[in-house]
Amino acid sequence: MIKGFIFDLDGVITDTAEQHFLAWKKLSDEMGWEFDREVNENLRGISRMDSLRFILDHNEISLDDETLVELATKKNVVYQDLLNDITPEDFLPGAKEILTHLRTEGFHVALGSSSKNAQKVLEQLSATGYFDVVGDGHSVTKSKPNPAIFLFGAEKLGLQPEECIVFEDAEKGIDAAKNGGFYSVGIGPYERVGHAHLRFDTMAEATLFEIKSYFKDLF
Ligand code: G16
């Protein structure tokens, strides 16, 4: 029986990928690293430090841990500044609708994001009221594809994984949901999230009606 939903943030509720891209691009340009939108696509859903490591591997550069922390912090300062421009108009189409619908129907709802800035993003969107629990990059240490962030959300909601549906836009995010024993809804192309139980191209198609129709035996 499905009683709860756990949502990823970037790529599901809002699209902060552009702000992440701009911040990594600024740092990369300053450092003389190669970084473009194609490389940025690989950072979807992975932590800040893992993102930096990916960019450095791509450039065949190796740095000590202290420098890594320094550079990740530098990127984050630029990113946080860009977050100030997010407004309640910046929900991905369909996201606010399903969150509202879930509230109306009394489902339990959690956020399950890798971002340490998730709270700030929710505040900018005026979205905090849609979530009973906020799980973010501060809540757990193991990142996706480890299911820790979704297990954290389910536990705080007082639910078992098999009572929850996870919404994710990242390949590793769907892996994490499945590794934890959750039902999964993938948002994005087949090549990225085709391994989810159910997939939609965008959040606009991911209505509660469609989800209930697909998982009909679970409601
Ligand atoms: C998001 C983004 C990732 C980003 C990560 C950490 O994950 O998709 O690109 O690297 O958060 O963000 P921060 O630097 O703010 O801690 P999610 O899980 O919300 O899709």
Ligand code: MG
């Ligand atoms: Mg995401």
